[in-house]
Amino acid sequence: MESSDIRITQHPILDFPDRRKIKFYWEGKELEGYEGEPIASALHAAGIKVLHKSLKQGCPRGFFCAIGNCSSCLVVVDGVPNVRACTEKLRAGMRVEMQEGVGPVPASKE
């Protein structure tokens, strides 16, 4: 699906006002999304559904509940693991990586 088809522009009930487009990074690749939308929504609109690899068997995982209940969509954001992609808001320049299992130990703050 083209990204122009995946974003809803016309809807019989809802309006989706223009929001500020920003750049962020997924696995080092530059992508565009809207500021303040969840990371998972920006990635989904960019055609990316696999967000996490399961702990034991490395099976692909995407979001499931989209409201922060289920922890299926954990990603690494700016080096910090276990961030819920479905509720964390997108910010310009954010570096998002697929999380494998429990993810890396975050660097300690000096």
Place this chain on the structure above:
Amino acid sequence: MKTTELAIVGAGPAGVCAALEAASCGVKVTLIDREEQIGGQLVKQTHKFFGWHEKSAGTRGIVISGDLADQVKANPDICFMGSAEALGYFQDDGVLLLETPVGIQKLKPERLLIATGASEKMILFPGNDLPGVYGAGAVQTLMNVHGVRPGKSVLMIGSGNIGLIVSYQLAQAGVKVAAVVEALPNIGGYAVHASKIRRLGIPIYTRHSIKEAYGTACVEGAIIWQLDDNWQGIAGTEKQLDVDVICLATGLTPLCEFLWQAGAEMAYIPELGGFVPLYDENMETTVEGVYVAGDAACIEEASTAMAEGRLAGLAIAYSLGKVPADEFSRKRAESLKELDELRAGPTSGAIVKGLAVMKEQMRKRVSQ
């Protein structure tokens, strides 16, 4: 440490109505939600609510949530804490721990209401963990709140009201719904919703279920099949569907980890959605001063959650000495009558049965 008369966890329909009711009696309320906005899951309900309740019938969920949010903001006795996630309740000290944008905070409420809602039930089938298998609520959030289509073509599992309504909303958003499957011999939701999606040409297969989802990294398709009278798939009836989304509308279960952790006595009552806290007619759990309302108490509709919230808010205000006894018993009777009316329909039979089980368990507990 900060204190408050009443802390409410969850600013959905139950929590907000409890806050408004308690505040109208003079209770100082702190209303807590992990989201920025007020309204809980009403914010994605684009359909019109109906029923016989004059307060919400004929109004879209998104309009109701906007109206509730305005009332909360205009009420000086309610402090709304958004983007604040309640982490736990420590019964011995009566302290609620919150993760807020400015760090971890402690709050000591005189009364606590848990209105945390529900989570979706998963069903078992090969491939149910593939990305592309989403809860119906997730599909609604993605398309109705964030304006992103979940995919090109959807298989909907479950023909209860949620399955039917979300199928219609998918069509409104320009997404193809390949089929709705229902394991029961009859469509679960209201005929009016089923007719709307049938008019759009979406097939509803009763006595059918999903056999498997397939795909390497994501859902690339699904196989459905017919079920026999023992709920087993019938070989030879398989149909292959080219779908990239499988949407589960197979029921909800109360989200009440908080109440487990707070030490409330829990019971497994399937008619109410699974494990639920035991509570009395004032919505008070077995932990004194800790109340519950909405889907966290019993899986029902938003209009019932709102009525339960009002009842809990009133009972809490009374327990704090803010309402005279005669006014409390009059308003409480009205509230219980409203709940009875909301549960009078033919689809509420299981709920009524489950609540009778609850009452019996509470009675046994008191007589022990």
